[in-house]
Amino acid sequence: MSGFFKSSIGRKVAMALSAFFLMFFLIIHLTVNITSLFSEDLFNELSHFMGTNPLVQIGLQPVLIAGVVFHFVMGFVLELKNRKAIGVKYVQNNGAANSTWVSRNMILSGVVILAFIMLHFIDFWIPEINTKYILGDMSGMHDGGLRYYHELVEKFHNPIRVVAYVIAFVLLGLHLAHGFTSAFQSMGISAGRKQTMQKIGKAYAIIIPLGFIIIAIFHHFNH
Amino acid sequence: MNLTLRIWRQKDSSAKGQMVDYKVNDISEHMSFLEMMDVLNEQLVNSGEEPVAFDHDCREGICGMCSLYINGEAHGPDRGVTTCQLHMRMFNDGDTITIEPWRAAAFPVIKDLVVDRTSFERIQHAGGYISVNTSGNTQDANAIPISKHAADEAMDAATCIGCGACVATCKNSSAMLFVGAKVSQYALLPQGQVEAADRVKNMVAQMDLEGFGNCTNTGACEIECPKGISLDNIARMNRELIKAALK
Numbered sequence: 483m484s485g486f487f488k489s490s491i492g493r494k495v496a497m498a499l500s501a502f503f504l505m506f507f508l509i510i511h512l513t514v515n516i517t518s519l520f521s522e523d524l525f526n527e528l529s530h531f532m533g534t535n536p537l538v539q540i541g542l543q544p545v546l547i548a549g550v551v552f553h554f555v556m557g558f559v560l561e562l563k564n565r566k567a568i569g570v571k572y573v574q575n576n577g578a579a580n581s582t583w584v585s586r587n588m589i590l591s592g593v594v595i596l597a598f599i600m601l602h603f604i605d606f607w608i609p610e611i612n613t614k615y616i617l618g619d620m621s622g623m624h625d626g627g628l629r630y631y632h633e634l635v636e637k638f639h640n641p642i643r644v645v646a647y648v649i650a651f652v653l654l655g656l657h658l659a660h661g662f663t664s665a666f667q668s669m670g671i672s673a674g675r676k677q678t679m680q681k682i683g684k685a686y687a688i689i690i691p692l693g694f695i696i697i698a699i700f701h702h703f704n705h
Numbered sequence: 706m707n708l709t710l711r712i713w714r715q716k717d718s719s720a721k722g723q724m725v726d727y728k729v730n731d732i733s734e735h736m737s738f739l740e741m742m743d744v745l746n747e748q749l750v751n752s753g754e755e756p757v758a759f760d761h762d763c764r765e766g767i768c769g770m771c772s773l774y775i776n777g778e779a780h781g782p783d784r785g786v787t788t789c790q791l792h793m794r795m796f797n798d799g800d801t802i803t804i805e806p807w808r809a810a811a812f813p814v815i816k817d818l819v820v821d822r823t824s825f826e827r828i829q830h831a832g833g834y835i836s837v838n839t840s841g842n843t844q845d846a847n848a849i850p851i852s853k854h855a856a857d858e859a860m861d862a863a864t865c866i867g868c869g870a871c872v873a874t875c876k877n878s879s880a881m882l883f884v885g886a887k888v889s890q891y892a893l894l895p896q897g898q899v900e901a902a903d904r905v906k907n908m909v910a911q912m913d914l915e916g917f918g919n920c921t922n923t924g925a926c927e928i929e930c931p932k933g934i935s936l937d938n939i940a941r942m943n944r945e946l947i948k949a950a951l952k
Contacts, residue, residue, distance in 0.1 A: 563918065570814075667936065676936070
């Protein structure tokens with residue numbers, strides 16, 4: 483098996499497996515966040531559970547971070563290897579004649595998403611870790627109630643944050659528009675089922691980012 | 706029609722090449738692209754210049770020898786054809802046509818537009834065959850029943866002529882469409898099952914050794930392939946390798 487993951491296809495499979503994991507995580511993340519559109523209490527409850535449950539915090543959180551890091555590192559490793567494989571560049575190359583811009587520029591959309599995740603870490607994750615594990619406040623309380631919904635509303639009050647959010651999620655949509663079907667193809671699943679996979683992939687690539695964008699815009703204009 | 710040709714000239718594998726412009730006049734729209742190249746070379750020979758080296762053999766679209774990256778596309782702007790089957794009617798009078806060799810680290814230029822594609826042969830030698838006793842007691846091929854669907858799909862994969870357009874057009878210089886086709890044509894047939902695991906492992910290992918890039922599923926190869934080899938063959942190869950690794 484170790485030989486498998488050293489092969490070009492093995493690395494693509496590893497890339498696809500981490501992508502499946504991250505795509506599954508996006509569904510969970512969106513499901514939690516979308517509740518903020520209609521129920522302050524439900525959003526608070528779910529956020530508190532995710533933020534304090536030991537299984538999520540100690541079990542799943544490190545796996546998620548490892549998954550994100552792996553996907554990016556492997557993405558860069560494969561990109562460098564592929565650049566080496568090209569050798570001399572064409573004087574004229576008409577890539578648009580046979581492939582989409584998105585599929586040829588996954589590294590670009592990936593870098594923008596990486597930048598967003600870093601910002602998200604600084605903006606959300608580090609303060610959370612600080613509150614919970616350094617200051618030791620696991621209560622999730624503020625002013626007599628759970629603090630999460632209030633913090634979310636506060637964050638989306640800032641138009642710069644909303645714009646950055648929208649840009650990042652448009653790029654995520656583009657990344658997923660190719661990445662979803664690509665992951666299945668790498669796993670060898672799409673043979674013979676390509677059109678169905680492409681339809682599901684397109685739906686996923688639109689619904690997930692659009693959901694996050696709607697949440698940001700909704701809270702920006704509604705409070 | 707009168708044309709300007711912007712062609713990659715490179716004396717030998719170690720020389721530094723460059724694009725050189727040539728004029729060709731009175732080209733018939735019924736000519737094939739290679740016939741147009743013949744006209745240019747005749748012109749160059751008559752004026753005492755070195756003709757442009759390019760690969761070609763059958764000129765019927767089946768041998769896989771001709772190549773050429775024309776106006777930024779493998780085998781030019783037409784679909785489902787090799788360069789020898791590309792006709793000058795695809796171009797307009799007064800056009801400037803850019804002609805480059807296949808570009809990939811694993812396809813080094815030998816001279817001008819000729820590249821070394823023996824890496825493909827080494828991949829084939831690594832496993833692109835079935836071991837059959839040919840000493841006189843060969844089994845009748847029809848004795849093994851094969852479904853029409855499997856036979857058709859295997860035949861579609863086997864139509865790969867190994868020209869290398871997939872590598873040339875790939876943004877990563879990946880050879881996975883070629884190797885996928887060669888793995889698939891046996892993976893789909895009962896005769897290919899005995900050596901299936903070793904075949905895919907060895908062919909992929911050789912492909913990696915030759916320095917081809919990784920497939921990122923852009924699908925460009927499938928579009929530019931003169932034989933219309935499907936991306937499904939890459940998925941099948943991936944599946945075969947996963948199967949072999951789990952064995």
